[in-house]
Structure formats: structure tokens, C-alpha cells
Amino acid sequence: MTGIVIVVHTPLGAAMMDCAGHVMGNVKEVAVHDILAADMPEEKTPGVVADILRLGQDGNGVLVLTDLVGATPANIAKRAVIEAQAQGVQCAVLAGLNTPMLLRALTYRNLPLVETREKALAGGVQGVLRVD
Numbered sequence: 001m002t003g004i005v006i007v008v009h010t011p012l013g014a015a016m017m018d019c020a021g022h023v024m025g026n027v028k029e030v031a032v033h034d035i036l037a038a039d040m041p042e043e044k045t046p047g048v049v050a051d052i053l054r055l056g057q058d059g060n061g062v063l064v065l066t067d068l069v070g071a072t073p074a075n076i077a078k079r080a081v082i083e084a085q086a087q088g089v090q091c092a093v094l095a096g097l098n099t100p101m102l103l104r105a106l107t108y109r110n111l112p113l114v115e116t117r118e119k120a121l122a123g124g125v126q127g128v129l130r131v132d
Contacts, residue, residue, distance in 0.1 A: 002109040002116040003029050003055025003062040007048055007077040008097060010034035012067060016102050024106060029055055035073040048080035056089035061113030063105055063120065069095040092117050100127025 006013045013032035020027050031051035035044060048064075056062040062084070066077040074095050081091045090113055094101065104123025108116050 001029060001058070002060050002105075002111070002113050003031075003052070003058075004105055004109065005031045005033070005048060005051050005055065005062055005064045005077075005080075006066075006097065006102075007033045007035065007064060007073045007080070008067040009071070009073055010036050012097070016097065016099065019099055020102055020106060023103060027106060029109075030106075031055060033073070033076070035076065039072065041072060041076045041079060044076050045079045045083070048076055049083045052080055052084040052089055052091055053087060056084065056091060059090075061090035061092070061116075063109075063113060063116055064091060064093045065097045065102065065105065065120070066093060066095050067097045094121055094124070096124055098124050098127055100124055 013034040052062045064077045066074040077093050081093050084091050101120050101124030105120035108119040
């Protein structure tokens with residue numbers, strides 16, 4: 001099963017997991033890192049790396065989800081993925097986290113990482129619609 005790590009501005013990660021739990025029931029093998037405005041990337045990256053390594057130890061890979069490209073959580077996610085890949089863990093990052101993206105990632109995490117990533121990305125894009 002693909003591991004999932006969420007690295008976002010606080011309190012988005014906890015809220016997204018509450019929502020996922022509401023929709024899907026008990027969700028396992030997910031690590032959440034809610035990043036505060038004062039958090040420094042060099043202080044938070046090691047914890048994210050540790051969760052990627054832990055969730056990736058079964059060899060199925062880890063999908064890291066973040067909110068805003070170029071923001072501190074995304075920079076932490078990118079650094080952590082580079083470090084985890086250097087240690088042999090297959091992982092990837094998607095930015096623009098929204099609820100459909102997370103639910104797709106959780107639903108299709110039994111697929112290989114590349115397929116889970118593409119399903120999550122499609123869910124994120126297709127989940128944004130004008131409703132009027």
C-alpha cells in the first residue's frame with residue numbers, strides 16, 4: 001500500500017484527515033505535518049523524512065501531498081522527498097491538495113505509486129468545478 005504524507009499549512013492537514021475519516025472511516029498509514037508560520041524548513045524536514053522512510057519501508061512508495069507550490073510546506077516536502085529518494089525510498093510530491101485529491105489518493109493507494117499519484121492528481125483537477 002502506498003504511504004501518504006501530508007505537509008501543509010496548519011490546520012489544513014488535521015482538517016483534511018478529519019474530513020477523510022468522516023467520509024472513509026478509520027484511515028491508516030498517513031502522516032500529517034501541519035506547518036506553522038514560524039516553522040523553519042531545516043527543523044521540520046527531518047521529521048517528514050522520517051515519516052517517508054517509515055511509511056516507505058514496505059517498498060510500495062510514498063505519496064507526499066502539499067498545498068501551495070513555493071510555500072514553506074511545499075519546500076519542506078520537496079527537500080524531504082529528495083532526501084528519502086537518496087536513501088532508496090520511492091516517493092513523489094503533488095501540490096494543490098484538495099479534498100478530492102486526498103480521497104482519491106486514499107482510495108487508490110493499493111496501486112503502485114505512479115498510478116496512485118496519477119489518480120490523486122486527476123481527482124484534484126476533476127474535483128474543481130463551477131457549480132452554477
